[in-house]
Amino acid sequence: MSTTPTRIRRSDPSRVVFEWADGHSAEFSAAELRRRCPCAGCVSETTGQRILDPTSVPDDLTQADLHLVGNYAVALRFSDGHETGIYTYSFLHAAGQPD
Numbered sequence: 027m028s029t030t031p032t033r034i035r036r037s038d039p040s041r042v043v044f045e046w047a048d049g050h051s052a053e054f055s056a057a058e059l060r061r062r063c064p065c066a067g068c069v070s071e072t073t074g075q076r077i078l079d080p081t082s083v084p085d086d087l088t089q090a091d092l093h094l095v096g097n098y099a100v101a102l103r104f105s106d107g108h109e110t111g112i113y114t115y116s117f118l119h120a121a122g123q124p125d
């Protein structure tokens with residue numbers, strides 16, 4: 027599957043780099059991922075509207091932990107304590123594509 031990462035690097039606490047099986051790689055800042063958090067606390071499940079105010083996320087946020095969820099996603103815990111976001115590989119792969 028092209029949207030499976032071959033490598034996930036957390037060399038810097040404020041960044042996560044995904045290397046995909048199709049040869050692409052995508053680098054995200056922790057703040058960027060936190061602002062795009064898809065959990066029910068950040069996005070309304072009924073309307074799809076983002077509840078989280080992106081400006082409330084500091085640019086120097088770091089990721090405190092990352093673990094794999096099954097074979098389709100990663101869960102991230104951020105330095106602000108938020109840890110309910112599940113980021114699927116298909117979401118991350120699409121988010122990392124140049125426009």
Ligand SMILES: [Zn+2]
Nearest residue numbers: 063065068111
């Ligand atoms: Zn969230």
